[in-house]
Amino acid sequence: SQQGEEDPQALSIQEGENATMNCSYKTSINNLQWYRQNSGRGLVHLILIRSNEREKHSGRLRVTLDTSKKSSSLLITASRAADTASYFCATDARFGNEKLTFGTGTRLTIIP
Amino acid sequence: DGGITQSPKYLFRKEGQNVTLSCEQNLNHDAMYWYRQDPGQGLRLIYYSQIVNDFQKGDIAEGYSVSREKKESFPLTVTSAQKNPTAFYLCASSRGSGTGVGNQPQHFGDGTRLSIL
Numbered sequence: 001s002q003q004g005e006e007d008p009q010a011l012s013i014q015e016g017e018n019a020t021m022n023c024s025y026k027t028s029i030n031n032l033q034w035y036r037q038n039s040g041r042g043l044v045h046l047i048l049i050r051s052n053e054r055e056k057h058s059g060r061l062r063v064t065l066d067t068s069k070k071s072s073s074l075l076i077t078a079s080r081a082a083d084t085a086s087y088f089c090a091t092d093a094r095f096g097n098e099k100l101t102f103g104t105g106t107r108l109t110i111i112p
Numbered sequence: 113d114g115g116i117t118q119s120p121k122y123l124f125r126k127e128g129q130n131v132t133l134s135c136e137q138n139l140n141h142d143a144m145y146w147y148r149q150d151p152g153q154g155l156r157l158i159y160y161s162q163i164v165n166d167f168q169k170g171d172i173a174e175g176y177s178v179s180r181e182k183k184e185s186f187p188l189t190v191t192s193a194q195k196n197p198t199a200f201y202l203c204a205s206s207r208g209s210g211t212g213v214g215n216q217p218q219h220f221g222d223g224t225r226l227s228i229l
Binding site (some may be wrong): 090 | 118152156157222225
């Protein structure tokens, strides 16, 4: 079953604008991770945020986590054409069986 | 360079045939995973292994089999019992075993695309 659901399913923005993607999940988690997937390639890990953290930054990426709302957001600032990809959240359920559960992804297109 | 190598990149299966997808890693990771990705979908876990000679079923293990005889290798066999095998298969690895694999980033190969002839 899919633990995470990304929103929106698809997003198109102009280069230079900021992109925000959201992830909602159903059960309590230990950690939440974000990954990027370029077309036809494997996933690349972007950032991991623990359940006791509220915000984390990595370069142009900013991730927030609201455990009370069971949601996370990924913000990409000053978008570039190379950011065009699908973005997935993955959760590690607190009472799960030691595996990650991936959401369905947001397809981001940056228009030059 | 350390990483995960999946082969072949494309694979075609005839009806009634078993096929094996290769996954090799030189990251010295304990845990390895196989995922299936269907068009426009997220990843679904097929099997995972946290240590050599041990593996567990994921969410969609029926019609698949794996082995973990070496730390570096985690091959996936798609058997004839898997009636809808057409998909993109991704192998991943991570550090850690036992509790806590979920707090480790997973490193992915570039996938094998399997189709039916």
